[in-house]
Amino acid sequence: MAKAILYDASKCTACRACYVACKQWNVLAAAEVKELGTYYNALTLDGTTWNLIDFIEKDDPDRFRWHFISHRCMHCGDPSCANVCAAGAITKDSETGFVLIDNDKCLGCKNCHYACPFWEGVPRFRDEISEAEEEWMDHGNKVPGKRVASTMYKCRGCVDRVKNGLEPACVTTCPPDALQFGDKGEMLSIANARVALLKERGETKAQVYDPKGVGGTGVIYVLLDDPEVYGLPADPKVSTADMVTKWLTGLITAGILTIVPFWMVFKAAEAEGKGGE
Amino acid sequence: MHEGTHYWHWLLVAEMFLGGLAGACFFTGALADFFSKGKLRRVAKIGSYLVLPSVILTLVFLLLDLPPSRMFYFWHFMIFKPLSSMNQGVWILTLFTMTAGVLVPAIFLAEDKGILPFLKGQEGLRKALSVIGIIFGVGTMGYSGVVLADKAVPLWSASIFLPATWVAVSIVSGIAAIRLVLALSSKKDELAETVLSKALMMALIVAAIVIVVFLFASGDHASVLISGSYALAFWLGVVLIGIVAPIVIDFAAKNMATISSILAILGVFLYKWVILYGGQVH
Numbered sequence: 252m253a254k255a256i257l258y259d260a261s262k263c264t265a266c267r268a269c270y271v272a273c274k275q276w277n278v279l280a281a282a283e284v285k286e287l288g289t290y291y292n293a294l295t296l297d298g299t300t301w302n303l304i305d306f307i308e309k310d311d312p313d314r315f316r317w318h319f320i321s322h323r324c325m326h327c328g329d330p331s332c333a334n335v336c337a338a339g340a341i342t343k344d345s346e347t348g349f350v351l352i353d354n355d356k357c358l359g360c361k362n363c364h365y366a367c368p369f370w371e372g373v374p375r376f377r378d379e380i381s382e383a384e385e386e387w388m389d390h391g392n393k394v395p396g397k398r399v400a401s402t403m404y405k406c407r408g409c410v411d412r413v414k415n416g417l418e419p420a421c422v423t424t425c426p427p428d429a430l431q432f433g434d435k436g437e438m439l440s441i442a443n444a445r446v447a448l449l450k451e452r453g454e455t456k457a458q459v460y461d462p463k464g465v466g467g468t469g470v471i472y473v474l475l476d477d478p479e480v481y482g483l484p485a486d487p488k489v490s491t492a493d494m495v496t497k498w499l500t501g502l503i504t505a506g507i508l509t510i511v512p513f514w515m516v517f518k519a520a521e522a523e524g525k526g527g528e
Numbered sequence: 529m530h531e532g533t534h535y536w537h538w539l540l541v542a543e544m545f546l547g548g549l550a551g552a553c554f555f556t557g558a559l560a561d562f563f564s565k566g567k568l569r570r571v572a573k574i575g576s577y578l579v580l581p582s583v584i585l586t587l588v589f590l591l592l593d594l595p596p597s598r599m600f601y602f603w604h605f606m607i608f609k610p611l612s613s614m615n616q617g618v619w620i621l622t623l624f625t626m627t628a629g630v631l632v633p634a635i636f637l638a639e640d641k642g643i644l645p646f647l648k649g650q651e652g653l654r655k656a657l658s659v660i661g662i663i664f665g666v667g668t669m670g671y672s673g674v675v676l677a678d679k680a681v682p683l684w685s686a687s688i689f690l691p692a693t694w695v696a697v698s699i700v701s702g703i704a705a706i707r708l709v710l711a712l713s714s715k716k717d718e719l720a721e722t723v724l725s726k727a728l729m730m731a732l733i734v735a736a737i738v739i740v741v742f743l744f745a746s747g748d749h750a751s752v753l754i755s756g757s758y759a760l761a762f763w764l765g766v767v768l769i770g771i772v773a774p775i776v777i778d779f780a781a782k783n784m785a786t787i788s789s790i791l792a793i794l795g796v797f798l799y800k801w802v803i804l805y806g807g808q809v810h
């Protein structure tokens with residue numbers, strides 16, 4: 252049964268406990284932050300930052316709003332990152348549906364980063380493994396995921412916890428239950444019920460985000476406004492979906508657009524006296 | 529308030545440029561030989577001799593583009609995963625190198641230098657291998673375009689035409705490279721030069737048309753090239769230096785094969801460069 256993490260933007264207080272819990276459970280070093288005079292901690296997802304809370308200011312006609320959104324791997328039903336990986340390093344866990352990078356296989360080519368339709372490319376490169384991680388692996392601890400320098404990293408859905416009957420670390424820690432975890436069907440009904448309630452309360456744009464173009468996602472959102480407001484694509488597609496058509500445009504360019512003039516030009520050479528050798 | 533990433537750099541441009549060049553050199557040479565019924569055999573020879581050095585350089589850049597500690601695990605890519613365009617590229621390049629980069633040039637070398645005498649005069653074999661080489665040559669020109677086009681980067685993927693432009697400009701580089709070698713060689717060949725200058729002009733026009741189609745189909749996403757931060761490189765480098773100048777030079781004067789070929793090749797490199805970099809502007 253596919254699992255899902257539900258992030259409810261209408262409940263999130265932007266406390267960023269999820270961010271800390273992820274770092275802690277996964278032995279990820281703290282990100283270097285700049286003082287920007289804002290609430291940002293991590294500015295972007297990176298090799299040691301697998302989730303973060305983004306802050307969005309929006310000037311609605313009736314009021315000024317401050318929206319929060321969790322950036323993280325969406326665990327796509329049809330993951331573009333896995334489709335493009337030439338090393339077969341990314342797979343979908345059959346039990347949970349979570350999309351996992353095998354860092355032993357990954358070559359750090361970054362193809363997956365550019366294929367991912369979310370958050371400017373979720374898988375991020377990391378050059379170094381920290382001492383803490385080395386030590387932790389020395390103790391034979393290979394969950395959650397072996398660490399290899401110069402490969403790609405992203406959220407692993409805490410599969411190691413889930414397979415041992417726990418919730419993902421970010422979910423467990425979330426104080427207002429803005430993060431929940433369970434079977435996808437169950438999460439969807441909670442989300443739909445919540446959206447109905449929000450609408451009743453006058454949140455006319457409240458909606459569930461579980462985009463069909465990527466086969467649905469293993470992270471679903473309850474949003475208070477349109478996806479674009481949060482930096483989410485309204486209708487993301489599996490990026491490899493029209494690969495064959497794209498190949499065809501290249502083949503036609505060589506096979507027709509070029510062959511015909513080539514034939515005209517080169518055939519004329521046949522008639523010209525002696526050439527070649 | 530989050531920063532984008534810019535992972536792919538000029539090493540990848542060089543890799544895509546050289547791979548396209550290898551494919552196009554063979555494609556141009558072999559078709560010239562076929563369509564002229566052997567009159568342009570020398571064009572085919574030069575084309576096929578250029579394949580292996582270009583492929584070797586492509587592989588060098590491919591390796592250099594991987595992180596040093598992962599470089600020598602490149603064989604992780606040698607699995608069979610036909611729906612990954614990068615994996616397709618690995619196999620296309622392998623088969624192309626074996627046929628167009630090794631076997632066909634070996635048959636030509638047997639004729640020119642007398643080495644490997646058992647290959648001398650194997651015309652039937654050479655033609656069969658050339659047909660395969662032409663097909664994988666197109667694949668070699670196209671795959672790196674598809675590798676960009678099946679991404680979530682709007683400039684690369686919003687239209688379906690990036691691979692078309694990739695093939696079209698690669699062919700320009702192939703013709704220009706063979707023409708350049710001929711122009712620089714001591715043994716002149718007027719027929720080949722005349723024919724290649726015409727072929728180059730046509731290929732430049734085809735490339736221009738395909739690029740226009742690509743830009744239109746990309747809509748707003750193409751503005752980074754048309755009026756955005758890569759506009760100067762695009763208009764000056766790709767359009768003026770790479771396309772207009774070689775056409776004008778070849779129209780206006782004979783004996784300018786060297787300069788017009790170099791400009792055309794430069795334009796192709798710059799085209800792939802502006803696309804790779806322009807796509808990563810956030």
Ligand code: SF4
Pocket residue numbers: 323324325326327330331332333350366367368369372373374405
């Ligand atoms: S969100 Fe991106 S990284 Fe995560 S599964 Fe989907 S395509 Fe892969």
Ligand code: SF4
Pocket residue numbers: 335336337338339340341352356357358359360361362363364374402403
């Ligand atoms: S960076 Fe690693 S996981 Fe991503 S596509 Fe390349 S080999 Fe696969």
Ligand code: SF4
Pocket residue numbers: 272273274276277301302323405406407408409419420421422
């Ligand atoms: S599911 Fe686990 S790995 Fe993913 S963001 Fe939450 S804590 Fe981090």
